[in-house]
Amino acid sequence: MTPLLEIDILLYPGAQLAAAHGLSDLFSVANRMAAEHPGAALPVLRTRHFGADAAGGISCQLDSHPGATGQPSVAILPPCLGPLPADEALAPFTAWLGQRHAAGATLSSVCAGAYLLARTGLLAGRVLTTHWSLARDLGERFPELTVDADKLVVDDGDIITAGGVMAWTDLGLALVDRLLGPTIAADTARFLVLDLTRHSQQYFRRFTPVLTHGDEAVLKVQRWLQRDARHVSLAAMAAEAGLGERTFLRRFQQATGLRPTEYCQQLRAAKARELLELTNRTVDQIAWDVGYQDPAAFRKVFTRMVGLSPMDYRKRFGPRGAGERSREVADGAALL
Incomplete structure (x- = not known):
């Protein structure tokens, strides 16, 4: 039986749905590319979307392989274009992330998703990236971590973070590389006409002087x-x-x-x-x-x-x- 590797996408309040569905499509294409190499016995990527339910918990709302069984390999926090809600509204989501991490899943975020990831308390002493315009604020709110906003993707083993709003494509390809290998990642990038060589968001950054210091x-x-x-x-x-x-x-x-x-x-x-x-x-x-x-x-x-x-x-x-x-x-x- 072909093994399944589960990728769970967490739809927290304000999460960008376009990125969540785009990631699902990217992993679906990766499965198609992997199927063209039957002799390699590659696993299949199963994508699930999780969100808040009526009972106040977190439950599965979309499953690419309903009825299948397996252990979650990766949990992804998509980008967020607006402000996040108060901490109490996010408590069920941070608890869910902590449970996934304790079960052995790699946690990952894109852009402002890093705020929710930082709230788990799992990033003390870690290096991560986020959108260049959010780097200073994120570092001030969570001084126990280091923000390197020049990098587009920071792979720190069980924690992977990606920078800009559209960096979900870079995160998705990085995960395909890790789970299915560089050949499938390259095939997926070519099919989707994505740049597999992007490594920095430094040249997208704009200098924004701090003018609210009061001096x-x-x-x-x-x-x-x-x-x-x-x-x-x-x-x-x-x-x-x-x-x-x-x-x-x-x-x-x-x-x-x-x-x-x-x-x-x-x-x-x-x-x-x-x-x-x-x-x-x-x-x-x-x-x-x-x-x-x-x-x-x-x-x-x-x-x-x-x-x-x-x-x-x-x-x-x-x-x-x-x-x-x-x-x-x-x-x-x-x-x-």
Whole structure:
């Protein structure tokens, strides 16, 4: 008899149903790909959806293989696009996750699902990822864990977390790789036209300065830098704040979580991204525009902060050049 590996998807309040059904479809495709290798004796992935029932408990609401028996191998928390409810409303779900983990299942989450996963108390000392915009808040709410929002997927054995809202595809392929092997994962990715090589969400991140810290002197400097962060010194920032340099340095880092030089680099990189996305200026011109006299230094800093070189970033996110559009017109004419 072909063994079944159970993958349970938990539909907690606010869970994105599109992701839950998308994962079910992905695992169904993986089963089809595995069936094309009968000699490999691969297991079948069984997908079940669990949600709250009328009695206040958690029960199965959808089963790809009804009536089958087996032990759960993986439990998945899909992403959530809205705020999670209060802790008491989530208590049955965290208890369910704890039971699944105690039974030997791997727990996994996508995007904001990491909040519910963190509430189980099973992540102390662990590293996980979530959507880049949620990383700071998640780390502050659960200081016992480490958030690495640059990574798209963090596989920590019995805990697997994925970053962005659409990273459920990356999590799904990672689970297929683990449960059915890399060949089936690659076949599944090709069938669904998914990129199996994505590893980072770093280049999707946008710098969002902290402006709610309550330090008026630091906030004054932040607003000043927002207007122009190209050529500023520590002395000039301290003078703008009306503070001594050592006091300003301490208060700025305490308020923003960054040293002033790091903060300015973030602002310059954000402006450079905008210019790479929306203009056809050369990389050297953009380097000068955002305050770097040495374009090579700009390239080095940009690549370290964004995860892509300026040219690679433009290829992925920038405008198509006139030459490319001309080639497309010529190619289209050749087909007529």
